Amino acid sequence: MSISELETKYPSRNLPMGAEVVRVAPSPTGFVHVGLLYMAVICKYIAKQSGGVFILRIEDTDREREVPGAKEEIVRQLNAFGLGYDEGEYIDEAGELKEKGDYGPYLQSERTDIYNSYLQHLIENDLAYKCYMTIEELGAMRNEQMENKVRPGVYGKFAKYHNANNPELVSSELYNEYQHLLKSDASYVVRFKSKGNMHSKFQMNDVIMGDVQVPENDEDFIVMKSDGHPSYHFAHVIDDKLMGTTLVIRGNEWFASLGKHIALWKAFGWSIPQYGHVAPINKQDGGTVRKLSKRKDNEADVKYFIEAGYQPEAVVAYLLRLANPSFDEYFTKQIHDKLNLINSLNGYYFNLSELARGGRGPLIDMPKLNNLSSEIIAQMPAQQLYKKYTQWLETHDVEFFNILSSNPEYTQKVLNIERTGEKIRKDIYNFEMIKGQIYYMFDTLVKPNRDSGYFPKEAKNMLCNLLVERDILSVNENGENMLELEVWVNTMKQICTDLGYEKFGDFMKALRIILTGEERTPNLYFLFNVLGSEKVKDRIMAE
Protein backbone atom coordinates (compact mmCIF):
# COMPACT_ATOMS: atom_id res chain seq x y z
CA MET A 1 0.00 0.00 0.00
CA SER A 2 1.33 3.43 -0.84
CA ILE A 3 1.81 6.13 1.71
CA SER A 4 -1.03 8.20 0.39
CA GLU A 5 -3.33 5.19 0.49
CA LEU A 6 -2.30 4.58 4.06
CA GLU A 7 -2.99 8.12 5.02
CA THR A 8 -6.46 7.84 3.53
CA LYS A 9 -7.06 4.59 5.31
CA TYR A 10 -6.10 6.12 8.64
CA PRO A 11 -7.53 9.63 8.58
CA SER A 12 -6.94 11.97 11.46
CA ARG A 13 -9.40 11.40 14.22
CA ASN A 14 -12.40 13.56 14.72
CA LEU A 15 -12.17 14.32 18.41
CA PRO A 16 -13.16 17.21 20.65
CA MET A 17 -10.60 19.86 21.54
CA GLY A 18 -8.13 18.67 24.10
CA ALA A 19 -8.93 15.00 23.62
CA GLU A 20 -5.84 12.88 24.11
CA VAL A 21 -5.09 9.73 22.18
CA VAL A 22 -2.83 7.60 24.33
CA ARG A 23 -1.66 4.07 24.30
CA VAL A 24 0.16 1.41 26.20
CA ALA A 25 2.55 -0.60 24.09
CA PRO A 26 3.79 -3.69 25.89
CA SER A 27 5.92 -6.43 24.42
CA PRO A 28 4.69 -9.97 24.92
CA THR A 29 7.93 -11.19 26.41
CA GLY A 30 6.72 -12.70 29.65
CA PHE A 31 4.52 -12.02 32.62
CA VAL A 32 2.55 -8.83 33.02
CA HIS A 33 4.57 -6.36 35.02
CA VAL A 34 2.99 -3.89 37.47
CA GLY A 35 4.76 -1.24 35.46
CA LEU A 36 2.37 -1.92 32.61
CA LEU A 37 -0.59 -1.60 34.94
CA TYR A 38 0.85 1.67 36.20
CA MET A 39 1.10 3.04 32.65
CA ALA A 40 -2.36 1.76 31.84
CA VAL A 41 -3.85 3.50 34.86
CA ILE A 42 -2.26 6.77 33.81
CA CYS A 43 -3.33 6.41 30.18
CA LYS A 44 -6.83 5.30 31.00
CA TYR A 45 -7.48 8.33 33.16
CA ILE A 46 -5.95 10.75 30.67
CA ALA A 47 -7.98 9.36 27.80
CA LYS A 48 -11.21 9.10 29.73
CA GLN A 49 -11.22 12.53 31.26
CA SER A 50 -10.16 14.28 28.06
CA GLY A 51 -12.76 12.50 25.97
CA GLY A 52 -9.98 10.79 24.06
CA VAL A 53 -8.96 7.31 23.10
CA PHE A 54 -7.02 4.64 24.96
CA ILE A 55 -5.27 2.08 22.79
CA LEU A 56 -3.53 -1.19 23.48
CA ARG A 57 -0.83 -1.86 20.93
CA ILE A 58 1.22 -4.99 21.23
CA GLU A 59 4.82 -4.58 20.17
CA ASP A 60 5.80 -8.04 19.08
CA THR A 61 8.59 -7.33 16.65
CA ASP A 62 11.14 -9.37 18.54
CA ARG A 63 10.10 -12.85 17.58
CA GLU A 64 12.94 -14.45 19.50
CA ARG A 65 11.97 -13.06 22.84
CA GLU A 66 8.25 -13.44 22.40
CA VAL A 67 6.77 -15.98 24.75
CA PRO A 68 3.69 -17.94 23.74
CA GLY A 69 0.55 -16.85 25.51
CA ALA A 70 2.00 -13.57 26.68
CA LYS A 71 -0.22 -11.50 24.39
CA GLU A 72 -3.31 -13.13 25.76
CA GLU A 73 -2.06 -12.66 29.29
CA ILE A 74 -1.64 -8.93 28.71
CA VAL A 75 -5.17 -8.67 27.39
CA ARG A 76 -6.58 -10.76 30.21
CA GLN A 77 -4.83 -8.93 33.02
CA LEU A 78 -5.51 -5.44 31.73
CA ASN A 79 -9.18 -6.29 31.62
CA ALA A 80 -9.08 -8.12 34.94
CA PHE A 81 -7.88 -4.91 36.55
CA GLY A 82 -10.63 -2.91 34.93
CA LEU A 83 -8.24 -1.16 32.57
CA GLY A 84 -10.09 -1.85 29.38
CA TYR A 85 -9.18 0.18 26.32
CA ASP A 86 -11.03 1.54 23.33
CA GLU A 87 -8.93 -0.06 20.63
CA GLY A 88 -6.68 -3.08 20.43
CA GLU A 89 -6.64 -6.80 20.99
CA TYR A 90 -9.26 -8.45 23.14
CA ILE A 91 -10.44 -11.96 23.84
CA ASP A 92 -13.96 -12.78 22.72
CA GLU A 93 -16.42 -15.19 24.34
CA ALA A 94 -14.98 -18.05 22.35
CA GLY A 95 -11.55 -17.31 23.76
CA GLU A 96 -10.25 -16.05 20.43
CA LEU A 97 -7.88 -13.13 20.19
CA LYS A 98 -9.67 -10.44 18.19
CA GLU A 99 -9.22 -6.75 17.76
CA LYS A 100 -11.39 -3.67 17.81
CA GLY A 101 -10.78 -0.19 16.41
CA ASP A 102 -10.32 1.40 12.99
CA TYR A 103 -6.65 2.14 13.25
CA GLY A 104 -5.30 -1.39 13.38
CA PRO A 105 -3.79 -3.84 13.10
CA TYR A 106 -2.77 -3.32 16.70
CA LEU A 107 -0.27 -6.12 16.59
CA GLN A 108 2.99 -4.84 15.16
CA SER A 109 3.79 -8.18 13.61
CA GLU A 110 0.81 -7.65 11.36
CA ARG A 111 1.90 -4.23 10.21
CA THR A 112 4.92 -5.26 8.18
CA ASP A 113 3.46 -3.94 4.91
CA ILE A 114 2.85 -0.59 6.49
CA TYR A 115 6.38 -0.33 7.77
CA ASN A 116 7.76 -1.37 4.42
CA SER A 117 5.93 1.41 2.62
CA TYR A 118 7.49 4.01 4.88
CA LEU A 119 10.85 2.31 4.74
CA GLN A 120 10.71 2.55 0.98
CA HIS A 121 9.90 6.20 1.25
CA LEU A 122 12.87 6.81 3.50
CA ILE A 123 15.27 5.00 1.20
CA GLU A 124 13.97 6.68 -1.93
CA ASN A 125 14.41 10.06 -0.33
CA ASP A 126 17.93 9.33 0.82
CA LEU A 127 16.86 9.40 4.46
CA ALA A 128 17.82 5.80 5.11
CA TYR A 129 20.05 3.22 3.51
CA LYS A 130 20.78 -0.45 3.47
CA CYS A 131 23.74 -1.35 5.61
CA TYR A 132 25.71 -4.53 5.10
CA MET A 133 27.99 -4.37 8.10
CA THR A 134 28.07 -7.80 9.74
CA ILE A 135 27.62 -8.47 13.44
CA GLU A 136 31.31 -9.41 13.62
CA GLU A 137 32.35 -6.25 11.85
CA LEU A 138 30.22 -4.20 14.19
CA GLY A 139 31.65 -5.98 17.21
CA ALA A 140 35.22 -5.41 16.11
CA MET A 141 34.51 -1.77 15.42
CA ARG A 142 32.96 -1.37 18.79
CA ASN A 143 35.99 -2.88 20.54
CA GLU A 144 38.28 -0.57 18.68
CA GLN A 145 36.17 2.43 19.57
CA MET A 146 36.27 1.45 23.22
CA GLU A 147 40.01 0.94 23.13
CA ASN A 148 40.47 4.35 21.61
CA LYS A 149 38.01 5.76 24.11
CA VAL A 150 35.65 7.08 21.53
CA ARG A 151 31.92 6.71 21.82
CA PRO A 152 30.86 3.34 20.41
CA GLY A 153 28.30 3.26 17.65
CA VAL A 154 27.54 3.66 14.01
CA TYR A 155 27.81 7.38 13.34
CA GLY A 156 29.90 9.81 11.35
CA LYS A 157 32.90 8.16 9.80
CA PHE A 158 31.98 4.86 11.47
CA ALA A 159 28.85 4.57 9.39
CA LYS A 160 30.50 2.63 6.62
CA TYR A 161 27.72 2.62 4.06
CA HIS A 162 26.27 6.01 4.93
CA ASN A 163 27.28 7.50 1.59
CA ALA A 164 28.21 4.33 -0.22
CA ASN A 165 25.77 4.91 -3.03
CA ASN A 166 27.27 8.25 -3.88
CA PRO A 167 30.44 7.80 -5.98
CA GLU A 168 31.46 11.37 -5.33
CA LEU A 169 31.67 10.91 -1.60
CA VAL A 170 33.29 7.50 -1.21
CA SER A 171 36.15 5.58 -2.76
CA SER A 172 35.39 3.72 -5.92
CA GLU A 173 36.18 0.44 -4.16
CA LEU A 174 33.49 1.02 -1.58
CA TYR A 175 31.06 2.27 -4.16
CA ASN A 176 31.56 -0.79 -6.32
CA GLU A 177 31.38 -3.11 -3.36
CA TYR A 178 28.10 -1.51 -2.34
CA GLN A 179 26.59 -1.79 -5.81
CA HIS A 180 27.56 -5.41 -5.80
CA LEU A 181 26.03 -5.98 -2.35
CA LEU A 182 22.81 -4.26 -3.34
CA LYS A 183 22.37 -6.75 -6.16
CA SER A 184 23.35 -9.72 -4.02
CA ASP A 185 21.16 -11.47 -1.49
CA ALA A 186 23.47 -10.54 1.37
CA SER A 187 21.74 -9.85 4.64
CA TYR A 188 21.32 -6.20 5.53
CA VAL A 189 19.63 -3.82 7.90
CA VAL A 190 18.21 -0.44 7.04
CA ARG A 191 19.75 2.45 8.89
CA PHE A 192 18.52 5.96 9.35
CA LYS A 193 20.80 8.38 7.52
CA SER A 194 21.48 10.78 10.33
CA LYS A 195 22.42 14.38 9.76
CA GLY A 196 22.37 15.37 13.40
CA ASN A 197 25.18 16.61 15.57
CA MET A 198 25.22 15.25 19.07
CA HIS A 199 26.96 18.34 20.37
CA SER A 200 24.03 20.52 19.55
CA LYS A 201 21.08 20.21 21.83
CA PHE A 202 17.53 21.33 21.58
CA GLN A 203 14.96 21.99 24.23
CA MET A 204 11.69 20.15 24.53
CA ASN A 205 8.81 20.09 26.87
CA ASP A 206 8.01 16.74 28.32
CA VAL A 207 4.57 16.71 29.93
CA ILE A 208 5.99 14.94 32.94
CA MET A 209 9.64 15.92 33.09
CA GLY A 210 9.12 19.53 32.10
CA ASP A 211 11.68 21.39 29.99
CA VAL A 212 14.51 19.11 29.05
CA GLN A 213 17.67 19.23 26.97
CA VAL A 214 17.99 16.64 24.29
CA PRO A 215 21.06 16.17 22.14
CA GLU A 216 20.49 15.73 18.42
CA ASN A 217 20.83 12.21 17.21
CA ASP A 218 23.89 11.54 15.12
CA GLU A 219 23.69 7.76 14.99
CA ASP A 220 22.71 5.80 11.95
CA PHE A 221 20.43 3.68 14.09
CA ILE A 222 18.64 0.69 12.68
CA VAL A 223 15.11 1.21 11.45
CA MET A 224 14.69 -2.27 10.03
CA LYS A 225 16.38 -5.37 11.34
CA SER A 226 17.77 -8.02 9.03
CA ASP A 227 14.75 -10.22 9.74
CA GLY A 228 12.55 -7.62 8.10
CA HIS A 229 10.97 -6.40 11.32
CA PRO A 230 11.16 -2.75 12.24
CA SER A 231 13.11 -1.55 15.26
CA TYR A 232 11.17 -0.02 18.12
CA HIS A 233 12.31 3.45 17.16
CA PHE A 234 10.86 3.20 13.70
CA ALA A 235 7.74 1.24 14.52
CA HIS A 236 6.64 3.52 17.31
CA VAL A 237 6.85 6.62 15.13
CA ILE A 238 4.92 5.04 12.27
CA ASP A 239 2.30 3.56 14.56
CA ASP A 240 1.80 6.64 16.65
CA LYS A 241 1.50 8.71 13.51
CA LEU A 242 -1.05 6.43 11.90
CA MET A 243 -3.00 5.80 15.08
CA GLY A 244 -3.18 9.49 15.77
CA THR A 245 -1.47 9.38 19.14
CA THR A 246 -1.36 12.83 20.67
CA LEU A 247 0.57 11.99 23.80
CA VAL A 248 3.21 9.32 24.00
CA ILE A 249 3.33 8.14 27.59
CA ARG A 250 6.10 5.62 28.18
CA GLY A 251 8.80 4.57 30.60
CA ASN A 252 11.65 6.99 31.03
CA GLU A 253 14.13 4.38 29.84
CA TRP A 254 13.09 5.73 26.43
CA PHE A 255 14.06 9.24 27.21
CA ALA A 256 17.65 8.73 26.09
CA SER A 257 16.52 7.75 22.61
CA LEU A 258 14.14 10.64 22.22
CA GLY A 259 16.62 12.30 19.86
CA LYS A 260 16.25 9.38 17.45
CA HIS A 261 12.50 9.59 17.51
CA ILE A 262 12.42 13.31 16.96
CA ALA A 263 14.81 12.89 14.03
CA LEU A 264 12.42 10.38 12.53
CA TRP A 265 9.34 12.54 12.96
CA LYS A 266 11.21 15.37 11.28
CA ALA A 267 12.48 13.18 8.46
CA PHE A 268 8.89 12.39 7.59
CA GLY A 269 7.90 16.00 7.96
CA TRP A 270 5.28 15.10 10.55
CA SER A 271 4.36 17.17 13.52
CA ILE A 272 5.67 15.72 16.74
CA PRO A 273 3.23 14.50 19.39
CA GLN A 274 3.72 15.33 23.02
CA TYR A 275 5.87 13.02 25.07
CA GLY A 276 5.62 12.11 28.72
CA HIS A 277 8.30 9.96 30.30
CA VAL A 278 7.29 8.16 33.44
CA ALA A 279 9.80 7.02 36.06
CA PRO A 280 9.35 3.32 36.75
CA ILE A 281 8.30 1.80 40.06
CA ASN A 282 11.28 0.73 42.12
CA LYS A 283 11.87 -1.37 45.14
CA GLN A 284 14.11 -0.90 48.13
CA ASP A 285 16.35 -3.91 48.52
CA GLY A 286 18.55 -3.53 51.54
CA GLY A 287 20.66 -0.49 50.89
CA THR A 288 20.01 -0.29 47.19
CA VAL A 289 17.13 0.71 45.02
CA ARG A 290 16.34 -1.11 41.85
CA LYS A 291 13.58 -1.72 39.40
CA LEU A 292 11.04 -4.29 40.41
CA SER A 293 12.40 -7.56 39.07
CA LYS A 294 10.61 -10.75 38.36
CA ARG A 295 13.09 -13.09 39.96
CA LYS A 296 13.42 -11.24 43.21
CA ASP A 297 10.05 -9.59 43.68
CA ASN A 298 6.80 -11.48 43.60
CA GLU A 299 4.87 -8.26 43.38
CA ALA A 300 6.46 -7.39 40.03
CA ASP A 301 4.09 -9.82 38.39
CA VAL A 302 0.52 -8.62 38.59
CA LYS A 303 -0.57 -12.20 39.06
CA TYR A 304 0.82 -11.94 42.56
CA PHE A 305 -1.98 -9.59 43.55
CA ILE A 306 -4.64 -11.85 42.14
CA GLU A 307 -3.10 -14.87 43.81
CA ALA A 308 -3.04 -13.13 47.17
CA GLY A 309 -6.63 -12.06 46.67
CA TYR A 310 -6.24 -8.32 46.43
CA GLN A 311 -9.12 -6.47 44.90
CA PRO A 312 -8.14 -5.25 41.43
CA GLU A 313 -9.60 -1.89 42.36
CA ALA A 314 -7.31 -1.67 45.35
CA VAL A 315 -4.27 -2.21 43.18
CA VAL A 316 -5.51 0.39 40.74
CA ALA A 317 -6.18 2.80 43.58
CA TYR A 318 -2.68 2.24 44.87
CA LEU A 319 -1.09 2.87 41.48
CA LEU A 320 -3.26 5.90 41.03
CA ARG A 321 -2.11 7.31 44.29
CA LEU A 322 1.52 6.51 43.45
CA ALA A 323 1.11 8.58 40.31
CA ASN A 324 -1.02 11.22 41.97
CA PRO A 325 -0.30 11.83 45.64
CA SER A 326 -3.34 14.04 46.00
CA PHE A 327 -5.46 10.99 45.40
CA ASP A 328 -4.95 10.37 49.12
CA GLU A 329 -6.99 13.40 49.98
CA TYR A 330 -9.73 12.44 47.56
CA PHE A 331 -9.88 8.89 48.84
CA THR A 332 -10.02 9.98 52.46
CA LYS A 333 -12.89 12.28 51.65
CA GLN A 334 -14.80 9.45 49.99
CA ILE A 335 -14.35 7.39 53.15
CA HIS A 336 -15.45 10.25 55.30
CA ASP A 337 -18.54 10.80 53.19
CA LYS A 338 -19.18 7.06 53.20
CA LEU A 339 -19.28 6.93 49.44
CA ASN A 340 -18.73 3.74 47.55
CA LEU A 341 -14.98 3.58 47.17
CA ILE A 342 -14.87 1.34 44.14
CA ASN A 343 -17.36 3.47 42.24
CA SER A 344 -15.73 6.69 43.26
CA LEU A 345 -12.38 5.67 41.79
CA ASN A 346 -13.79 6.76 38.47
CA GLY A 347 -14.55 10.21 39.73
CA TYR A 348 -10.98 11.11 40.54
CA TYR A 349 -9.50 13.76 38.32
CA PHE A 350 -6.03 12.66 37.28
CA ASN A 351 -3.30 15.20 37.03
CA LEU A 352 -0.30 14.39 34.86
CA SER A 353 1.84 17.09 36.38
CA GLU A 354 1.75 15.34 39.73
CA LEU A 355 3.87 12.49 38.48
CA ALA A 356 7.41 12.57 39.80
CA ARG A 357 9.54 14.66 37.45
CA GLY A 358 11.94 11.98 36.40
CA GLY A 359 14.91 10.73 38.34
CA ARG A 360 14.44 7.62 40.34
CA GLY A 361 10.88 6.37 40.37
CA PRO A 362 8.80 5.79 43.48
CA LEU A 363 9.36 2.79 45.72
CA ILE A 364 6.61 0.24 45.93
CA ASP A 365 5.02 0.45 49.35
CA MET A 366 2.98 -2.59 50.26
CA PRO A 367 1.72 -1.23 53.61
CA LYS A 368 0.17 1.65 51.73
CA LEU A 369 -1.47 -0.71 49.29
CA ASN A 370 -2.75 -2.74 52.20
CA ASN A 371 -4.18 0.34 53.79
CA LEU A 372 -6.14 1.35 50.69
CA SER A 373 -7.16 -2.22 50.12
CA SER A 374 -8.49 -2.77 53.61
CA GLU A 375 -10.65 0.34 53.32
CA ILE A 376 -12.13 -1.01 50.13
CA ILE A 377 -12.77 -4.47 51.49
CA ALA A 378 -14.18 -3.09 54.74
CA GLN A 379 -16.79 -1.28 52.74
CA MET A 380 -17.89 -4.20 50.65
CA PRO A 381 -21.39 -5.50 51.45
CA ALA A 382 -21.41 -9.02 52.90
CA GLN A 383 -23.12 -10.49 49.90
CA GLN A 384 -20.61 -9.06 47.48
CA LEU A 385 -17.75 -10.08 49.69
CA TYR A 386 -19.16 -13.58 49.87
CA LYS A 387 -19.44 -13.76 46.12
CA LYS A 388 -15.99 -12.45 45.34
CA TYR A 389 -14.33 -14.34 48.11
CA THR A 390 -15.83 -17.68 47.19
CA GLN A 391 -15.01 -17.07 43.56
CA TRP A 392 -11.43 -16.53 44.53
CA LEU A 393 -11.42 -19.58 46.81
CA GLU A 394 -12.70 -21.76 44.03
CA THR A 395 -9.37 -21.42 42.26
CA HIS A 396 -7.14 -20.99 45.29
CA ASP A 397 -8.50 -23.19 48.08
CA VAL A 398 -11.05 -25.69 46.88
CA GLU A 399 -11.35 -27.42 50.24
CA PHE A 400 -12.36 -24.26 52.03
CA PHE A 401 -14.51 -23.28 49.09
CA ASN A 402 -16.51 -26.46 49.48
CA ILE A 403 -17.06 -25.89 53.17
CA LEU A 404 -18.21 -22.31 52.67
CA SER A 405 -20.42 -22.92 49.71
CA SER A 406 -22.23 -25.76 51.43
CA ASN A 407 -23.75 -23.21 53.76
CA PRO A 408 -23.92 -19.81 52.11
CA GLU A 409 -26.21 -18.12 54.63
CA TYR A 410 -24.08 -19.12 57.56
CA THR A 411 -20.91 -18.08 55.72
CA GLN A 412 -22.33 -14.69 54.93
CA LYS A 413 -23.16 -14.19 58.58
CA VAL A 414 -19.62 -15.14 59.47
CA LEU A 415 -18.16 -12.79 56.91
CA ASN A 416 -20.39 -10.03 58.14
CA ILE A 417 -19.15 -10.16 61.71
CA GLU A 418 -18.11 -6.65 62.77
CA ARG A 419 -18.66 -5.39 59.27
CA THR A 420 -21.84 -3.49 59.91
CA GLY A 421 -22.75 -0.62 62.17
CA GLU A 422 -20.34 1.79 63.78
CA LYS A 423 -17.25 -0.27 64.31
CA ILE A 424 -16.19 -1.87 61.07
CA ARG A 425 -13.13 -4.05 60.92
CA LYS A 426 -10.47 -2.77 58.58
CA ASP A 427 -7.87 -5.40 59.10
CA ILE A 428 -8.41 -7.48 55.99
CA TYR A 429 -6.55 -6.34 52.91
CA ASN A 430 -6.63 -9.46 50.82
CA PHE A 431 -8.56 -12.69 50.58
CA GLU A 432 -5.59 -14.83 51.47
CA MET A 433 -5.80 -13.70 55.07
CA ILE A 434 -9.51 -14.26 55.63
CA LYS A 435 -9.34 -17.98 56.31
CA GLY A 436 -7.08 -17.52 59.30
CA GLN A 437 -9.66 -15.24 60.82
CA ILE A 438 -12.80 -17.28 60.32
CA TYR A 439 -11.84 -20.94 60.04
CA TYR A 440 -12.86 -21.70 63.62
CA MET A 441 -16.43 -20.79 62.86
CA PHE A 442 -16.69 -24.05 60.94
CA ASP A 443 -16.98 -27.25 62.93
CA THR A 444 -14.83 -29.31 60.63
CA LEU A 445 -11.95 -26.87 60.94
CA VAL A 446 -12.03 -25.65 64.51
CA LYS A 447 -9.09 -27.03 66.48
CA PRO A 448 -9.89 -29.93 68.78
CA ASN A 449 -8.54 -29.90 72.37
CA ARG A 450 -9.51 -26.33 73.04
CA ASP A 451 -10.12 -26.89 76.72
CA SER A 452 -7.65 -24.93 78.80
CA GLY A 453 -8.91 -26.55 82.00
CA TYR A 454 -10.26 -23.24 83.22
CA PHE A 455 -13.77 -24.62 83.46
CA PRO A 456 -14.19 -27.94 85.27
CA LYS A 457 -16.96 -30.23 84.10
CA GLU A 458 -19.50 -28.95 86.68
CA ALA A 459 -18.75 -25.35 85.88
CA LYS A 460 -19.36 -26.05 82.21
CA ASN A 461 -22.80 -27.39 82.99
CA MET A 462 -23.65 -24.41 85.13
CA LEU A 463 -22.26 -22.06 82.57
CA CYS A 464 -24.45 -23.49 79.83
CA ASN A 465 -27.50 -23.34 82.00
CA LEU A 466 -26.85 -19.76 82.98
CA LEU A 467 -26.22 -18.73 79.37
CA VAL A 468 -29.63 -20.05 78.46
CA GLU A 469 -31.46 -18.83 81.55
CA ARG A 470 -30.26 -15.30 81.20
CA ASP A 471 -30.92 -15.02 77.49
CA ILE A 472 -27.30 -14.67 76.54
CA LEU A 473 -27.86 -16.99 73.61
CA SER A 474 -31.28 -15.79 72.49
CA VAL A 475 -31.22 -14.48 68.99
CA ASN A 476 -34.10 -13.13 66.93
CA GLU A 477 -34.80 -14.08 63.34
CA ASN A 478 -32.45 -11.37 62.07
CA GLY A 479 -29.56 -12.92 63.90
CA GLU A 480 -29.56 -10.12 66.45
CA ASN A 481 -29.17 -10.83 70.11
CA MET A 482 -32.20 -10.19 72.29
CA LEU A 483 -29.94 -8.27 74.62
CA GLU A 484 -28.24 -5.00 73.87
CA LEU A 485 -24.48 -5.30 73.83
CA GLU A 486 -24.12 -3.40 77.08
CA VAL A 487 -26.75 -5.49 78.86
CA TRP A 488 -25.21 -8.61 77.45
CA VAL A 489 -21.81 -7.71 78.82
CA ASN A 490 -23.22 -6.92 82.23
CA THR A 491 -25.07 -10.21 82.26
CA MET A 492 -21.89 -12.02 81.35
CA LYS A 493 -20.12 -10.26 84.17
CA GLN A 494 -22.84 -11.41 86.52
CA ILE A 495 -22.49 -14.98 85.32
CA CYS A 496 -18.76 -14.74 85.83
CA THR A 497 -19.29 -13.69 89.44
CA ASP A 498 -22.04 -16.23 90.03
CA LEU A 499 -19.76 -19.01 88.92
CA GLY A 500 -17.20 -17.83 91.40
CA TYR A 501 -14.65 -16.44 89.02
CA GLU A 502 -12.95 -13.18 89.83
CA LYS A 503 -11.41 -11.72 86.74
CA PHE A 504 -13.83 -11.09 83.95
CA GLY A 505 -10.98 -10.87 81.48
CA ASP A 506 -9.72 -14.33 82.33
CA PHE A 507 -13.22 -15.71 82.25
CA MET A 508 -13.83 -14.35 78.78
CA LYS A 509 -10.45 -15.47 77.58
CA ALA A 510 -11.14 -19.03 78.68
CA LEU A 511 -14.53 -18.94 77.08
CA ARG A 512 -13.06 -17.58 73.88
CA ILE A 513 -10.48 -20.33 73.73
CA ILE A 514 -12.92 -23.10 74.45
CA LEU A 515 -15.20 -21.79 71.71
CA THR A 516 -12.68 -20.94 69.03
CA GLY A 517 -9.27 -22.23 69.95
CA GLU A 518 -7.99 -18.68 69.49
CA GLU A 519 -7.06 -15.99 71.98
CA ARG A 520 -7.97 -13.24 69.60
CA THR A 521 -11.32 -13.14 67.90
CA PRO A 522 -14.02 -10.62 67.24
CA ASN A 523 -16.31 -9.69 70.11
CA LEU A 524 -17.84 -12.85 71.62
CA TYR A 525 -21.23 -11.15 71.54
CA PHE A 526 -21.23 -11.36 67.76
CA LEU A 527 -19.65 -14.78 67.68
CA PHE A 528 -22.38 -16.15 69.95
CA ASN A 529 -25.05 -14.74 67.71
CA VAL A 530 -23.63 -16.30 64.62
CA LEU A 531 -22.72 -19.64 66.14
CA GLY A 532 -26.11 -20.03 67.77
CA SER A 533 -26.98 -21.51 71.11
CA GLU A 534 -26.61 -25.17 70.21
CA LYS A 535 -23.15 -24.77 68.79
CA VAL A 536 -22.02 -22.65 71.70
CA LYS A 537 -23.19 -25.24 74.18
CA ASP A 538 -21.70 -28.09 72.18
CA ARG A 539 -18.35 -26.40 71.97
CA ILE A 540 -18.34 -25.64 75.69
CA MET A 541 -19.25 -29.19 76.57
CA ALA A 542 -16.96 -30.85 74.05
CA GLU A 543 -14.06 -32.96 75.32
Place this chain on the structure above:
RNA sequence: GGCCCUAUCGUCUAACGGUUAGGACAGGUCCCUUUCACGGACCAAAUCGGGGUUCGAUUCCCCGUAGGGUCACCA
Protein backbone atom coordinates in the same frame (compact mmCIF):
# COMPACT_ATOMS: atom_id res chain seq x y z
C1' G B 1 33.33 6.83 31.35
C1' G B 2 30.08 10.30 27.91
C1' C B 3 25.23 12.33 27.77
C1' C B 4 20.40 13.18 30.21
C1' C B 5 17.34 13.31 34.63
C1' U B 6 16.67 13.72 39.97
C1' A B 7 17.59 15.02 45.37
C1' U B 8 12.28 17.38 51.78
C1' C B 9 10.46 12.54 57.61
C1' G B 10 11.38 5.08 56.90
C1' U B 11 7.81 5.53 52.30
C1' C B 12 4.63 8.72 48.82
C1' U B 13 4.88 13.75 48.86
C1' A B 14 3.03 19.63 50.23
C1' A B 15 5.16 24.37 50.92
C1' C B 16 4.18 32.80 45.03
C1' G B 17 11.96 33.59 48.06
C1' G B 18 9.30 34.90 54.38
C1' U B 19 5.35 28.48 57.38
C1' U B 20 6.52 26.43 64.59
C1' A B 21 8.61 22.88 56.97
C1' G B 22 2.17 20.49 56.24
C1' G B 23 -0.43 15.76 55.11
C1' A B 24 -0.97 10.43 54.29
C1' C B 25 0.92 5.34 55.21
C1' A B 26 4.11 2.81 58.39
C1' G B 27 6.14 3.21 63.72
C1' G B 28 5.61 4.57 69.14
C1' U B 29 2.73 6.12 73.71
C1' C B 30 -1.88 6.71 76.01
C1' C B 31 -7.37 6.36 76.17
C1' C B 32 -11.70 3.24 75.00
C1' U B 33 -12.22 -2.15 75.95
C1' U B 34 -14.21 -9.26 77.20
C1' U B 35 -9.18 -10.35 73.56
C1' C B 36 -8.70 -8.82 68.41
C1' A B 37 -10.54 -4.99 65.74
C1' C B 38 -12.65 -0.06 65.36
C1' G B 39 -12.25 4.77 67.11
C1' G B 40 -9.97 8.98 69.76
C1' A B 41 -5.70 11.83 71.77
C1' C B 42 -0.68 12.52 71.51
C1' C B 43 4.65 11.58 70.12
C1' A B 44 8.87 10.75 67.15
C1' A B 45 10.57 11.55 62.23
C1' A B 46 13.06 15.36 56.75
C1' U B 47 15.06 20.07 53.46
C1' C B 48 22.45 15.54 50.88
C1' G B 49 27.28 18.73 51.59
C1' G B 50 29.81 23.34 50.31
C1' G B 51 29.74 27.95 48.20
C1' G B 52 27.22 32.11 46.18
C1' U B 53 22.69 35.80 44.94
C1' U B 54 19.34 38.04 48.63
C1' C B 55 17.30 41.73 54.33
C1' G B 56 15.81 36.55 54.04
C1' A B 57 16.99 30.23 50.34
C1' U B 58 13.60 23.84 50.95
C1' U B 59 12.72 27.20 46.85
C1' C B 60 17.28 30.69 42.30
C1' C B 61 22.74 29.88 40.46
C1' C B 62 27.53 27.14 40.69
C1' C B 63 30.60 23.06 42.51
C1' G B 64 30.72 18.57 44.86
C1' U B 65 28.21 14.01 46.39
C1' A B 66 24.56 10.33 45.85
C1' G B 67 20.75 7.85 43.11
C1' G B 68 18.28 6.71 38.39
C1' G B 69 18.25 6.27 33.00
C1' U B 70 20.94 5.30 28.51
C1' C B 71 24.98 4.21 25.26
C1' A B 72 22.11 -3.65 21.07
C1' C B 73 19.90 -6.24 14.52
C1' C B 74 15.60 -5.78 23.06
C1' A B 75 11.66 -3.39 23.61
